[in-house]
Structure formats: C-alpha cells, structure tokens
Amino acid sequence: MTLLxxxxxxxxFVLVVAITKPAGVFMYRVFExxxxxxxxxxxxxxxxxxxxxGVREEEEQSWVRYSASMISLxxxxxxxxxxxxxLQGHLPLNPMHFSTPQAPSNATAMTPDLAFNTAVSxxxxxxxxxxxxxxxxxxxxxxxxxxxxxxxxAAVGIAVAVALIRGFARHTAKTIxxxxxxxxxxxxxxxxxxxxxxxxxFVAQGSIQNFKGPATVTTLEGASQVIExxxxxxxxxxxxxxxxxxxxxxxxxxxxxENPTPLANLLQMLLIFVLGAGLTYMFGKMVRDTRQGWAxxxxxxxxxxxxxxxxxxxxxxxxxMLTNMGLEHVYTAGQPGGNMExxxxxxxxxxxxxxxxVTTDASCGAVIxxxxxxxxxxxxxxxxxxxxxxxxFGGVGAGLYSMLIxxxxxxxxxxxxxxxxxxxxxxxxxxxxxxxxxxxxxxxxVVILGFTAISSVAPFxxxxxxxxxxxxxxNTNNGAAHGFSEMxxxxxxxxxxxxxxxxxxxxxxxxxxxxxxLDMLVGRFLFIIxxxxxxxxxxxxxxxxxxxxxxxxxxxxxxxxxxxxxxxVGALTYFPALSLGPIVEHFQMLNGKLF
Numbered sequence: 001m002t003l004l005x006x007x008x009x010x011x012x013f014v015l016v017v018a019i020t021k022p023a024g025v026f027m028y029r030v031f032e033x034x035x036x037x038x039x040x041x042x043x044x045x046x047x048x049x050x051x052x053x054g055v056r057e058e059e060e061q062s063w064v065r066y067s068a069s070m071i072s073l074x075x076x077x078x079x080x081x082x083x084x085x086x087l088q089g090h091l092p093l094n095p096m097h098f099s100t101p102q103a104p105s106n107a108t109a110m111t112p113d114l115a116f117n118t119a120v121s122x123x124x125x126x127x128x129x130x131x132x133x134x135x136x137x138x139x140x141x142x143x144x145x146x147x148x149x150x151x152x153x154a155a156v157g158i159a160v161a162v163a164l165i166r167g168f169a170r171h172t173a174k175t176i177x178x179x180x181x182x183x184x185x186x187x188x189x190x191x192x193x194x195x196x197x198x199x200x201x202f203v204a205q206g207s208i209q210n211f212k213g214p215a216t217v218t219t220l221e222g223a224s225q226v227i228e229x230x231x232x233x234x235x236x237x238x239x240x241x242x243x244x245x246x247x248x249x250x251x252x253x254x255x256x257x258e259n260p261t262p263l264a265n266l267l268q269m270l271l272i273f274v275l276g277a278g279l280t281y282m283f284g285k286m287v288r289d290t291r292q293g294w295a296x297x298x299x300x301x302x303x304x305x306x307x308x309x310x311x312x313x314x315x316x317x318x319x320x321m322l323t324n325m326g327l328e329h330v331y332t333a334g335q336p337g338g339n340m341e342x343x344x345x346x347x348x349x350x351x352x353x354x355x356x357x358v359t360t361d362a363s364c365g366a367v368i369x370x371x372x373x374x375x376x377x378x379x380x381x382x383x384x385x386x387x388x389x390x391x392x393f394g395g396v397g398a399g400l401y402s403m404l405i406x407x408x409x410x411x412x413x414x415x416x417x418x419x420x421x422x423x424x425x426x427x428x429x430x431x432x433x434x435x436x437x438x439x440x441x442x443x444x445x446v447v448i449l450g451f452t453a454i455s456s457v458a459p460f461x462x463x464x465x466x467x468x469x470x471x472x473x474x475n476t477n478n479g480a481a482h483g484f485s486e487m488x489x490x491x492x493x494x495x496x497x498x499x500x501x502x503x504x505x506x507x508x509x510x511x512x513x514x515x516x517x518l519d520m521l522v523g524r525f526l527f528i529i530x531x532x533x534x535x536x537x538x539x540x541x542x543x544x545x546x547x548x549x550x551x552x553x554x555x556x557x558x559x560x561x562x563x564x565x566x567x568x569v570g571a572l573t574y575f576p577a578l579s580l581g582p583i584v585e586h587f588q589m590l591n592g593k594l595f
Contacts, residue, residue: 005312006309008351008354012266016273016274016277019277023274023275024281028281028285028286030185030186030189031282032286036189038188038193042188042189046184050180050184053180057181059178060176061178063176063537066176066178066532067529067532067533069179069180070156073156073179074525077149077152077153081118081122081145084140085145086099088137089110092140094138096213096214107136108508110136111513113510113513114130114131116514116517117512117514117517120520121499121520122244123149124153124520124523124525125244125363125395125396125497126493126494126497126499127146127150127239127244127246127365128498128501128507128520129499130508130516133248133250139211142248143234143235146246147234149244150235150242150244150246151187152187154243154395154396155182155183156183157395157396157397158186158190159183160397160398160528161398161401162177163176163177163182163535164176164400165282165283167534168427169286169287169425172541174540176535176536191241194271194274195241198237198271199233199234202237202260202267205261206256206257207233207257208229208230209231210230211229212230214226214227214229215227215229232257235248236258239364241272242396243276243395243398245359245363245499245500246366247366252368254369265347269355272358272362272364273361275397276394276395277300280296280300281293281294281297283404289554292425292553295554295555296562298556299403299559299566300392300403302559302563303361303388303563303566304358304361304392307384307392308353308357308358311377312349312353312354315339315374315375316339317339317375318337318338319339319375319589320590320592337349339373342370344368352369353378355367356378357382357385359500360382360385360500362394362395363390364395365498372501375586376583376585376589377582379502379582380578380582383485383489384578386493386496386498386500387445387573388567388570389406390498391566401528403566404531405437405527406441406562406569408534409434409565410561410562410564410565411423411429412434413565414551418551420549420550421551424553425553427544428541428544436534437534443523443526444522444527446522448492448519449574449577451491451519452487452488481588483505484580484581486504487505491519495520
C-alpha cells in the first residue's frame, strides 16, 4: 500500500463522518413530520399526492398493515416494470428499435425470463443486470421503469428502517407509522432534491443527458465507432443515492460517461454512504440517546475500514505468479504496480478497492473495476461484505434494519453469556424478536448456499432450455475454484440485493434468470417482513428502566460484541463455501497453480 492510497481512503472516511449528523438530523425532521426548509416547495405536492391516493396522513398502521402496503406496492412495481420491458418495442423513445425486427445485431432479446429477472431486480432494489443496458433497454424503459423503481425501492427500504426505529422508540403503541406517508416523504424531501443537485453536478462534470440516438464517429486511427447516447445523468444520481447500482452502460461506473472525473467518482461513493450513515444518527436521535446511534456507526465504520484496507492491500500486492515471471509489480512514479487487471486506470488500485468495498458494504452494486479480476483475497472482501447481510452502512434503510436485527441477536447472546436480561434501548428482547431475527438471517443463507450447490452440480445439456441457446451454452462460467466463486457471488449478490457480480459468469440463461430472481425475492421480503414484525412487537412493549443487570449498548463493549456477532455468524455460515472458492484459489495462486 502507498501513503497516497491510504490518504485517499482516510479522506473519504472523514467526509462520511462529517455528513452523518446533518443527514441524520434532516431525516429525523422529515419522518417526524417537522417542518424543513423544503416544505414551502414540496408540502403542496405532498398533500396533492395524499389526496390523489386517498391516503389519510394522520392515520397510522399496525405492522401487519404496514407490511401489506409494502407488499402491494412491490407487486404493482413488478408488474409495471415487467410489462414495460415486454412492450418496449411498441412504445416511443426507442431510437435503437430494441425488441423489434429492426433491432441492431448486438441487441439482447427481452425474453420472458430476462424480463422477470429484471423486474424483480429493480423492485427489490437489487439492480442485478443479466444484460447490457445500452443494447437492451429503450430510453422509455430506462426512465419510466428502471429509474423510477430506483426511487421507489429505495424509499421502501428507508421506510422499513424508519418503522423499525419507531418500534424501538415507542412504547405501549399499536402502530409503527404510515407506509404511504413514509414513502412519499422520503421520495419528496430526501431522494428527489439530492438527485436533482447530483444530476446537475454530473452533467457539469461531463455525463450525458439527452434523447439522441447513437452517434457514429471517426476515431483518431480512422476507424468508425458507435457512441451510445441517452438520459444517463438522472439515472446515475439515483442509482448511487438509492444504492441501486444498475448501470446505464455495461461498464457501469467505469464508463467515462457514468464517471467522467475523480471528483464525480468521489461524489458517487459519498452518495452511496450518505443515507445509510445518516440513518444511524437518526436512530440515536429517535430513541433519545444519540450514543446508541454512534455505537452502531462505530461498528459499521470499523468493519468498513478493515475491509477497505484488506482489499487494497491484496490488490496492491498483486499476483505473485506474475512477479515470479519478472514483471514489475511495485508502485513507482511511472506505473501503479499491483493487480491492474480489470481496473479503471484513471483510479488505480486504491480507489477501485475502496469503491468495491463501499458498493458491497452498501447494497449498491455499482463498480469501477471488475470484481472477477480481483485477486482471491481482494474478491473475498466484497463477497463477504454481501454475505454479512450488508450491515456495514448497507443500502438505504437496509443497512440499518439489518444491523438492528444483528443487534437483537447480539444482546440476546450477551445476556446468555453474562447472565443479564437481554435488553436493547429500553426494550426487553424476548422469544418473538429472536425468532424473527433468526428467520431473517437464515432465509438469505438458505437460498445463497442452496442455489449455489444446485448450480455447481446440475448437469445442463448443451443448448438446452436452462442454458442460453446456441453453441456458447455449454460454459456459462469459468471452471475450478474461481468458477465456484462466480456462482457463489451471483447468488450472494441476489439475496443481498446488491447487484454486482463476478462477471465471468453468463447469467442470462433461463436457469440463472429464474433462480436469481427467486433469490432476490427471498433476500428482500423474508428479511423485511421479520424486521417489521420485530418493530410491531417492540412498539407494544413498555420501557424497561436501566438497572445494574442491564447490558450497556452505547459503549465500546457493545460495539465489539456487535462486530463479533456479525463476523462469527457470517463465518460459521459461509466459511465452508468460501473455502471452496476464494480461499483455496488464494493458496493455488501462492503455489503458482491457479489454473
């Protein structure tokens, strides 16, 4: 590692710390219904939305009604996105004629299984893409289906986190808020204003925002090149802020249009973390003890920094097999050193490792380097980040409610270890809360390991239905340990609602489209519904006074306990699978027998 690389990571973390409290205070005021500086602009629109939707702003919901509202919106979103994809060939704003007989030869067909996978992906805030967006989706689909769902799915995640916070903050209550009000306020006051400013910034930096068709230009070498156009910047802003991550181009944020400058790259990483970090302070403020929020922030930060520096170390160290061949691998003024395969040369190893860590700490999935080309340990970091249910800041809302579920498990374990009553922020943690927490944690691991196991042994016939049609169907991913890692990463990314990939795998097959789609549904809803059940249970309880038997949850001891719970649960669950993938691949690399 270099001092410059370490300094870049440190500067980014300092900026995250600086924006955490202001973001948390603002979101607290929005979701508590207090007036903000944006109310003169958006309050009339908010009231109009309630009137059109028949929403009673003052009427709150039980956790069951809150869950039903969330599920009904998600079902509508899925159907809308699916139909828009299937019908895009008959709709306007499709200058490339995708899904029509006049489609370019390199266009990807929008098959029913691919449309299903994509509709599930954007509804669940995953944005897994088994296709190249710029050769598959019309401008209308990109904006009305994908970009809109980036807002909606992000607002749903934040609403669930807010509802769970209310469960901890309230006592002897039967309700946890109004889902429709929470989603509306999140969209109007939080997501939309930030995205408008970010879009203008990205356009100023060099991102495109237009409705033109592809431009054909002549390069300096005299060759002809097609440069895609479209409404990119607006989707870029929400894909980062909403931790969606689905790229407008196949190269994602490594594409110069999506990431034109180092300053744009820094803002993208900050957008990924800003709401997840701010929610931790909001949690502390709502439970009337900001130290509780900072304790969660500290646990997230320590795991983030550990992952970022391990990944950076592995990538800067490079591949010893290449070193043994006499290739230069040390950082110098003339070359970056380390493992530069699959890296965006403008950002190098430190920023690529940091971006990979940030995007998998949050359920974002945007990339500026190909994770499939990372060293085994470098690739292990983003993979394990996802497998810990992305509790490290996490997606918008998802990181906090995931971490709070682990906090429930941690105080329960801590109570058993020291003989103290399991309590957290004044609420007794009893049988129901622990059961719901375990269901949420187990649900994701079951589909990740189950689908990976089946995919690694199932014999797919060459050219058969479950593979892509054509002669390339026989091999959908690499072989040996790395091929296993690609499958494990794909299902981890789906269940973790992340969306990034070890891109050596060809996931646009009926098998992967359908199973990863189911994977994403389980990872989203079998985590959210138990979280809302916990919220409802806790909200109905009385506050328990602090006694000598209460385990403090706002200090360093609890931070260590919480980190230990996350890592131990993740290690016990996934270590055997990781041993078959990146861990054994690391030792093969050291022994010079990677292939």
